Amino acid sequence: MLMHRALFTWLIFLVFLILLCLRLESRTNWNWFLIFLPIWVYDIVLFTDALFNILIRCKQETTRNLFKNKHYLIIASIFLKLAFQIMLCLKLEHKSLNLQIYHILLPIWILLPLLITDISVTLFKNTY
Amino acid sequence: MFFTKEELVKWLGLTVFEIWINLISFLVFTIIFVFKYDPSKDLESIDWWFIFSPLFAGDALNTYFVIIIFIRMLLEMTIKSSLVRISWSGTVLLMFFLFKYLLCKRLLGQTTLDYSEVFVPLYILLQLIAVRACQQS
Numbered sequence: 001m002l003m004h005r006a007l008f009t010w011l012i013f014l015v016f017l018i019l020l021c022l023r024l025e026s027r028t029n030w031n032w033f034l035i036f037l038p039i040w041v042y043d044i045v046l047f048t049d050a051l052f053n054i055l056i057r058c059k060q061e062t063t064r065n066l067f068k069n070k071h072y073l074i075i076a077s078i079f080l081k082l083a084f085q086i087m088l089c090l091k092l093e094h095k096s097l098n099l100q101i102y103h104i105l106l107p108i109w110i111l112l113p114l115l116i117t118d119i120s121v122t123l124f125k126n127t128y
Numbered sequence: 129m130f131f132t133k134e135e136l137v138k139w140l141g142l143t144v145f146e147i148w149i150n151l152i153s154f155l156v157f158t159i160i161f162v163f164k165y166d167p168s169k170d171l172e173s174i175d176w177w178f179i180f181s182p183l184f185a186g187d188a189l190n191t192y193f194v195i196i197i198f199i200r201m202l203l204e205m206t207i208k209s210s211l212v213r214i215s216w217s218g219t220v221l222l223m224f225f226l227f228k229y230l231l232c233k234r235l236l237g238q239t240t241l242d243y244s245e246v247f248v249p250l251y252i253l254l255q256l257i258a259v260r261a262c263q264q265s
């Protein structure tokens with residue numbers, strides 16, 4: 001149900017924002033990977049769900065329809081988002097690594113045009 | 129588990145066009161951030177207003193779009209539905225704008241607010257989104 005998914009997402013973001021505030025104000029010195037824990041949990045749930053849906057479709061659909069499956073885009077998005085988050089945490093936690101900002105943002109620069117294109121297609125088809 | 133575009137539009141009360149504008153402004157923001165952010169400098173000496181300008185421009189475009197929608201709804205539908213629509217969109221836009229404005233001020237050292245106070249608009253928005261989530265069937 002939409003309500004349950006929405007409330008779960010809401011809870012994840014609320015916990016993340018609280019942890020982020022605590023860390024930014026230096027009230028805790030927790031590892032940045034721990035601060036991002038709610039987001040990791042959410043990504044794992046999303047990934048498992050998308051993978052499960054692909055497996056179900058593999059049984060039901062022909063190969064041609066399988067490539068039209070939108071779950072591939074979701075899995076690619078999750079991997080790009082994970083890459084960004086891991087590099088961001090590494091940059092914040094280990095300053096000696098000398099990671100450049102454009103290295104961290106590279107997955108976002110791949111992900112955002114993909115999303116913008118997907119939404120542009122919806123807009124130009126005038127669905128809504 | 130993931131949301132379709134239709135579900136997101138229904139839950140968040142934003143149109144696809146508004147989401148599109150927000151994504152584009154965020155992409156431009158990240159590009160300007162990379163060019164203008166210098167880790168060797170102090171946070172307070174970086175021109176954060178210029179870095180955040182695409183996000184403010186996105187907000188301005190969305191506000192213009194929301195006002196157009198409001199006028200059209202007033203002409204074609206009831207006053208009640210148009211008022212409900214503009215009050216929700218106005219609240220979302222105001223809360224995001226306030227957050228970005230306070231964050232800019234905080235990064236520039238022009239205010240002594242804590243980060244938890246800077247994040248207050250987002251917490252208020254999250255509560256409102258939770259109410260909307262409970263209304264979904």
